[in-house]
Amino acid sequence: MTDDERHARVALARIIEPGDELGGRWLREFGAVEVARRLVGGGEPLPGASAKRWEGLRGRVGRVRPERDLAEARAAGARFVCPGDPEWPAQLDDLGDSRPTGLWVRGRPSLRIWALRSVAVVGARACTEYGAHVAAMLGSGLAERGWVVVSGGAYGVDGAAHRGALGAGGATVAVLACGVDRPYPRGHTQLITRIAEQGLVVGELPPGDHPTPSRFILRNRVIAALTRGTVVVEAAYRSGALVTARAAQRLGRFTMGVPGPVTSGLSAGVHELLRGEAVLVSDAEEVAELVGDMGELAPDRRGPVLPRDLLEPGARRVLAALPGRAAASADEIAREAGTAKDDVVGRLYELRSLGYVERHGDGWKLTRQAMISVRGDRKEC
Template sequence: MNGDDDPADELLARVFLTRVIEPGDEVGGRWVRELGAVEVARVLREGGAQLAGVTDKRWAGLRARAQAAEPRRDLGVARDAGVRFVSPGDAEWPGQLDDLGDARPLGLWVRGRPSLRIWALRSVAVVGARACTEYGAHMAVTLAAGLAERGWVVVSGGAYGVDGAAHRGALGAGGATVAVLACGVDRPYPRGHTELITRIAEQGLVIGELPPGDHPTPSRFVLRNRVIAALTRGTVVVEAAYRSGSLVTARAAQRLGRFTIGVPGPATSGLSAGVHQLLRADAVLVTDAADVVELVGDMGELAPDRRGPVLPRDLLEPGARRVLAALPARRAAAADEIARGAQTTQDDTIARLYELRALGYVERHGDGWKLTRQAMISVRDGRHGC
């Protein structure tokens, strides 16, 4: 914004430009940075010298769009739908989007009551395959619910599959979620998620770069992903094939210096192949929300230590455990044989055997000693458990 520009003129200019310039257009972003939104809008609307960086054909297309743009009408339609327009420099603008440089959104259309800037400060993206497996949907719901319960905002794209599961997980936990759409926020897409996106707008936020009524295209889905990556502290990819759009989000997160996080799946699953490729590169492996928060959270937000179950035999003294392990599994043995197996003296072995008998691990059979049924299970689990 130039110093002489009226804020109302700046608002109208940016709304106008969202109808003319495609999301992520770095040439258009450079024009706005160098000349200001008001001047770029004036040149596109009124004609004159062609701005640098585009062909004559593309300039003609932009001018045609400009002639059809009606920013006041777009603002009116948005207002009637409960949608507001947030521009760079506004109090609600998330400053981390500025990391996108000339690909930064010209502004965002926002549907929902909370402050986008405040919510984005503590947010994580959860994305993945549209045609996800039951495992992928389960992991997305569980991760999102766990993040929401820890006070994190879950950001995703509102699509079928992992996206929808992530939104539902956050909502089901009574938490916060943001859907970033590749179309006008007053026209939920996909249509099958109209109810879900409406619920997100009522309990959270629905945002997008495109003006009211605008439709999605394949390129807009791809470019939308950079907003998801820039808005959040990290991107978690739950399930993704090699050519999945969610990998675009992950790579954008990497370029922006955000955390790139992957949830492992079965080695035989094609829908996890893209995630595993990320994990082989620079992504961090996680298995639950606590792992994610340890990465993206503040100092001290640590995941618990991961340990297997404590077995009763783990509570024995080391010497007693060695004697117990030295007993044959299915027959009685003399004390001297057990002592050799435990690599200790016969006297020490006998003392340990009486201790183990008192605890129910062994029983006396004449001159020999044998494992009880309880001990056989314990020793088997200790030797072969996984």
Template sequence: MSGAGEGLAGAWDEDLLGRVFLGRVVEPGDEVGGRWVREFGVAEVVRRLRGGGEALPGVGGARWAGLVARAERAEPARDLAVARAAGARFVVPGAPEWPGQLDDLGDARPLGLWVRGRPGLRMWALRSVAVVGARACTEYGSHVAATLAAGLTERGWVVVSGGAYGIDAAAHRGALAAGGATAAVLACGVDRSYPRGHAALIERIADQGLVIGELPPGDHPTPSRFILRNRVIAALTRGTVVVEAACRSGSLATARAAQRLGRHTMGVPGPVTSALSAGVHELLRGEAALVTDAAEVAELVGAMGDLAPPRTGPILPRDLLAPAARTVLAALPGDRAAPVGEIALDARTTPDEAIARLYELRALGYVERHGDGWKLTRQAVISARTGHPPC
């Protein structure tokens, strides 16, 4: 029995196969290819490329011939089978799992995303933050990235990064160590581990989280693909945090893409003498927000319930005194004994009230009586300097 439902399913399968086919022909982020899909539809673009006839607008003869040659080698059914064997699926625009925020990329939007992992991509992306930075990071940067990622996952956020050495790896490991959620967006096929030294890490992310990529199974990364991958990280997440980046770091491309897309852009400051923090400081001189921990990141990218607690210094013992006792204590001179009348005057209270508070303070070790006057104890003077209570 055939009907409208089967017709829609057939059209859907055709669109999915067509997008897998185009993923072998058009490079990620190719806005010309994206415009073709928008203006002519997937089926027509596939038909033209397969037929090798009249070129679509916006490309010269040499480039069109190159695209047609690539189209001849495309085998979408095989790519789907290889991906399925690797535990991956292909998610296309309009599918229930598609993250709508990727549509902000316009014609540079991915044709689809290959996804490994059990969680739903759309739901995870709704509450995600990118943590990126230098590959050759310092111990400081690695520690900050791991701590930041762990804190974000403990607050219910998904940490997204690129799976690279350095800050990316520290962020992924920090999230995993905290038992939290993390996703790696690769610049190669999701059935490959790149860099090779991260094979175990990528597998662990696939087991506990998500491994995502635009490129079809088996495809390798190139320098340009890393840069183009960064736009997906920026668009997928609510905001991007850069932890250590030199002035020419690729992670700055992620931050700038986030700015263009209207996402939150944040940076963690580092030593002013460190070249690996120079790029972050450049961001902070612009529109990026300075953040130092997960609470501050969550406050920026989250809802009202994610407000960070106010920043305060350490609680000193005298902060725990009643207000009236603190006022009297503050009125005592630090170098001599003072009469009750003088103390009461400086504390803006009565002599009787001042005496009552002075006896409280004496019991706590803050003051001592000298004849008709009162003086701070030696321990109280030390306490005021160090923050430790008087013995």
């Protein structure tokens, strides 16, 4: 990456909007220096742009100030990373012509290294307590397992995921839809400052630029491309988090969703994803199993092992044949269990030694402890 190329890309970051595929095609076909020369210097219009479009781009030339932008970035502790730089994450190239012109990166770690083992956790801004809890749990759990948690720095699920990772002493990246020197939302200034100190704050827009609705949407493609997979925690049918998830699917990344109550509108978008190609996950272990390397397996999930589960099948059958309250003879128990009387008698003495049954004259009865256990079994059935 030459100085001329870098300065040209810094200049173009003021002119070409994030995700502009026509601008990306110009960069690919003509190179940043030539595109900047024609736009800034008033050269021949580039192919594919209407007169109105070209005039609109030329109208932004007055904002071009590469040296000043680089100086302001340095003052904020940020740097400009371009395609071809050692720190450039190669997976962003999967975006094709909508690839960022460059990225402003605030923080000490290498973005390329961190992106290699990263997961996006996104979701509703106006999330419920359940959504905030799950996002924080995922953030901390992934961080404890050595994963970098990537999100958008917004209220709700984003902020909870960032805080979960930070609270676990882990790594997190906030991808902003504005200049990295202007934390947004302002209510998250302290959080984003802490992320810049402990992790990374990333954005396509030059210092001082403000967010717009379209920039939020386009920012989500960077989150999707940067990471191995995207987890959605609470999202309505119209949600920016679903934009991130669908971008991840188009890029061949893993897409995951955390289910919620079917009565909640904030679960509707997630459930729609789960009806398609997304995978249901409930914790960080299941996320890591999906996006991680071979051998990163989530533990087997099963209910508690009860003492009666350790009995041999024949003994369990005899135990189940005893009535709930009254005593029964060995003959009655044998008929109910479908086995011979001699086998039943042997099993009953075995069960008595274990505290499950007691003898009443010629009959047998469940002990109080066994009666509670059997009732619980029948309720579950």
